[in-house]
Amino acid sequence: MTxxxxxxxxxxxxxxxxxxxxxxAVRDGIILGSGPLDELQGWGSHRIDDSFSExxxxxxxxxxxxxxxxxxxxxxxxxxxxxxxxxxxxLWKGANSLEAVLERLRRIDLESGSHRPxxxxxxFDPIFFEGGMRCDRHDLDRVCRDRPVVLLHASGHxxxxxxxxxxxxxxMRPGIEHPGIALxxxxxxxxxxxxxxxxxxxxxxxxxxxxxxxxxxARAFSRLCVRAGVTTATDLVNPMNEQTLDMLxxxxxxxxxxxxxxxxxxxxxxxxxxxxDSAMCARVQTTDRLRLGAIKVVIxxxxxxxxxxxxxxxxxxxxxxxxxxxAPEWLKRLYEQxxxxxxxxxxxxxxDQATELALDTLEDxxxxxxxxxxxxxxxxxxxxxxxxxxxxxxxGMCVNLFANHHFYWGDQHYALTVGPExxxxxxxxxxxxxxxxxxxxxxxxxxxxxxxLFTAWCAVN
Numbered sequence: 001m002t003x004x005x006x007x008x009x010x011x012x013x014x015x016x017x018x019x020x021x022x023x024x025a026v027r028d029g030i031i032l033g034s035g036p037l038d039e040l041q042g043w044g045s046h047r048i049d050d051s052f053s054e055x056x057x058x059x060x061x062x063x064x065x066x067x068x069x070x071x072x073x074x075x076x077x078x079x080x081x082x083x084x085x086x087x088x089x090x091l092w093k094g095a096n097s098l099e100a101v102l103e104r105l106r107r108i109d110l111e112s113g114s115h116r117p118x119x120x121x122x123x124f125d126p127i128f129f130e131g132g133m134r135c136d137r138h139d140l141d142r143v144c145r146d147r148p149v150v151l152l153h154a155s156g157h158x159x160x161x162x163x164x165x166x167x168x169x170x171x172m173r174p175g176i177e178h179p180g181i182a183l184x185x186x187x188x189x190x191x192x193x194x195x196x197x198x199x200x201x202x203x204x205x206x207x208x209x210x211x212x213x214x215x216x217x218a219r220a221f222s223r224l225c226v227r228a229g230v231t232t233a234t235d236l237v238n239p240m241n242e243q244t245l246d247m248l249x250x251x252x253x254x255x256x257x258x259x260x261x262x263x264x265x266x267x268x269x270x271x272x273x274x275x276x277d278s279a280m281c282a283r284v285q286t287t288d289r290l291r292l293g294a295i296k297v298v299i300x301x302x303x304x305x306x307x308x309x310x311x312x313x314x315x316x317x318x319x320x321x322x323x324x325x326x327a328p329e330w331l332k333r334l335y336e337q338x339x340x341x342x343x344x345x346x347x348x349x350x351x352d353q354a355t356e357l358a359l360d361t362l363e364d365x366x367x368x369x370x371x372x373x374x375x376x377x378x379x380x381x382x383x384x385x386x387x388x389x390x391x392x393x394x395x396g397m398c399v400n401l402f403a404n405h406h407f408y409w410g411d412q413h414y415a416l417t418v419g420p421e422x423x424x425x426x427x428x429x430x431x432x433x434x435x436x437x438x439x440x441x442x443x444x445x446x447x448x449x450x451x452x453l454f455t456a457w458c459a460v461n
Contacts, residue, residue, distance in 0.1 A: 003027045003046035005037065012058040024057065060231025061452035064400045065346075065379055065442035068213045068235045068261075071221030073122045073152075073446050077108050080123030080154060082408065084449055087223040098126060098133055101151070105143040118148045118165075118206045123446065125154040127304055127412050135160045136184075137191030148206050154447055155302035156210070159199045161191050169205040180307070180323055194307045195323045196268060196298075211239050211266060218251045218261075225259040228450045236346055236379065237296045238263040240278055245285070245292075252289040260289045264296035264346050268325055272333045279343050295338055295345045296379075298325045300354035303382060303417050304409050308351035310383065316419035322351060328361060335365035335376070345376050346400075352383035359391045366395065380444070382426045383418065389428070389435040401427040403441040403459035404448040429459045 004026050011021045013034050025032040025040040032043050040046075071087065078084060078092045079101045085091050095101045101124060109119055126133050140149040140162035148165035166172045166189055174187035180198035184190045193199045203210065225233050238244060240263060252261055265282065267275040275295060283293030300322055301307025306315060307322040314321060338345045349355040358378060377398045378384070382405060384392075392399055405413070405427055413423040425431075432439040441459050443450045 001028045003032065003043050004049050005040050005046050006049045006052055006057070007037070008052040008055055008057045010056045012056065014059055058229075061229050062440075063225070063228070063230045063233040063442060063445075063450055063452060064440040065236050065402075066233050066445040066450055067156075067211075067237060068217055068221050068263075069156075069210055070224055070446040070450065071219070072210075072213050072217035074220055075217075076120040076122045076152070077105060078123060079104060079121035079151060081125060081128040084123070085227070087220040087227075089227065096128070098129055098135060098139065101135075102139060102143055105140075105149065109144045109147070109149075116147075118150065118208065119144060120150050120152065120208065122152040123154045124151040124160065125304065127409070127416065134192065137161060137163045137166060137189070140165075140191065150202070150206065150208065152210070153302070153305055155305045156447060157302035157307050158192065158194050158305045159202065161193065161202050163191075165202055165206060166191060169202040171202065179320075194305065195301055195325065209239075211237055213238075213244065213247070215247055215251050218248065219257075222257055222259045224445070224450055228452060230259060230450060230452060232260040232262065233450075235261055235263040237266045237298070240265040240282055240292075245282060248290055249285065249287065252287065257289060260291065262291040262294065264294040267295050267297045267334060272330065272337055275334065276337045276341060276343065279338075280341060283343075293343060295334070295343055296348070297331065297334060297345060298348040299331070299358060300325060300349060300351050303350050304412055306417070309353040309357075310351040310418070311353045311356065315417060316422075317416045319417075324354075328357060331357070331361050332365055335362055336369045338376075339365060339369040339371040339374055342371075342374075344374070346379050347376065348379045350380045350382050352385065352388065355381055355384050355388055359388060359395065359397075362395055362397065363391075372396070375438075379442075383422060384428065384431075385425075386428075386431055386435070389431050389437050392432075392437045393435050398438040398440075399432055400440045400442055401429055401432065401459070402444055403427050403429065403455050404443050407454075407458050408448050427459070 006024050011024055011034055013019055021034040023037045023040050024034040025043050074086050079095055082094045095104055105119055105121055126135050143149050148168055149162040150165055151160040171189050178198055180194035182190045182192045265279050279293050279295050286292045300309040306319040309322045347358045349358050375398055377400055379400050380402045381399050382402055414420050441455050443455050
């Protein structure tokens with residue numbers, strides 16, 4: 001096949017001996033080399049392509065923590081506070097008040113008629129509104145009373161539901177006692193639901209699966225990857241059932257699918273043996289564009305949603321302690337069996353108390369099941385202190401820090417969630433580097449938009 005040599009104003013490479021060049025030679029999708037034109041001509045018959053002659057080329061980005069739901073969510077109604085672009089590049093303006101969100105939902109309700117049996121908004125977070133305004137079922141009843149209305153919180157760890165949505169899940173009754181279900185003065189749920197135990201019954205009753213996805217979602221997600229320069233992206237919570245796996249194998253095998261996907265199997269709420277078996281079965285089906293076998297466990301919730309587990313002194317505004325999503329005994333079994341089978345585990349720990357549990361548990365698991373170069377990763381890990389980073393290094397762990405949080409929620413963390421002292425040391429990339437912990441940074445899309453250069457800017461500034 002003919003070799004194509006692309007000319008560019010500047011080409012940034014990953015070769016430390018030749019970090020900047022002007023030409024790159026490609027044959028049949030394989031990069032042969034980069035350097036000056038006279039060197040690359042030695043590869044044989046070729047043609048020169050000047051499409052990028054005035055551009056800067058660089059390697060594609062690896063996005064270490066995103067979700068295919070970033071594609072799927074564009075089926076719903078964007079209700080975020082910040083402006084955002086969809087997979088086709090259309091700009092959606094942010095909704096900067098609760099009334100603006102409700103009006104957007106009302107408009108969709110009127111336009112869609114009976115074609116939309118459930119009205120779903122996403123990326124909603126009332127912490128940005130004046131006075132930290134909350135949202136309850138009475139607010140959403142003003143959108144529509146004869147159809148379920150649900151708002152998905154930007155963090156993915158809360159939902160807000162109207163009365164009909166709660167009725168579909170048989171939640172509109174007194175006597176419910178759960179830390180994730182807020183109750184009103186009448187003893188009934190107010191419509192704010194925290195954590196999977198509280199959220200899942202409502203979502204299931206309405207036929208909303210936040211993780212399954214389909215071919216349309218995967219392709220929409222891949223278009224967002226292209227817009228951000230991402231060539232490899234994780235999907236850090238995937239049910240990985242037979243239907244989902246078959247879909248991902250088929251879609252990523254399409255000749256024009258533009259990204260590699262690295263899904264991690266959702267483990268929460270499943271027996272450990274089942275999780276390990278699923279990961280082992282998936283791993284042998286790995287392809288060039290679908291890397292399989294990793295496991296994801298979510299240990300706590302969201303800091304800005306006040307469901308993360310914080311060490312003392314807890315939340316700055318006096319909010320009650322957050323939620324545990326797993327039992328320590330279950331987590332230890334998962335870690336031990338994953339170590340025994342050479343499987344990587346990604347552990348979501350937003351709060352420092354959750355990080356401490358993960359560190360303690362892995363330390364015990366490694367005593368029972370020693371393993372070298374396991375590369376278990378703490379995901380988000382926003383409040384880790386210097387001592388915890390030292391323990392990560394000693395245990396052979398990696399960390400993936402949520403650098404975007406300072407831009408999107410920094411003021412709220414400073415004033416409401418963790419206070420000035422802890423807010424200014426969140427997502428401590430410099431500490432990770434200083435302590436020798438291998439680290440990466442991420443957007444957690446759809447929590448924040450996928451944009452690796454911007455995420456790097458957040459980490460630096």
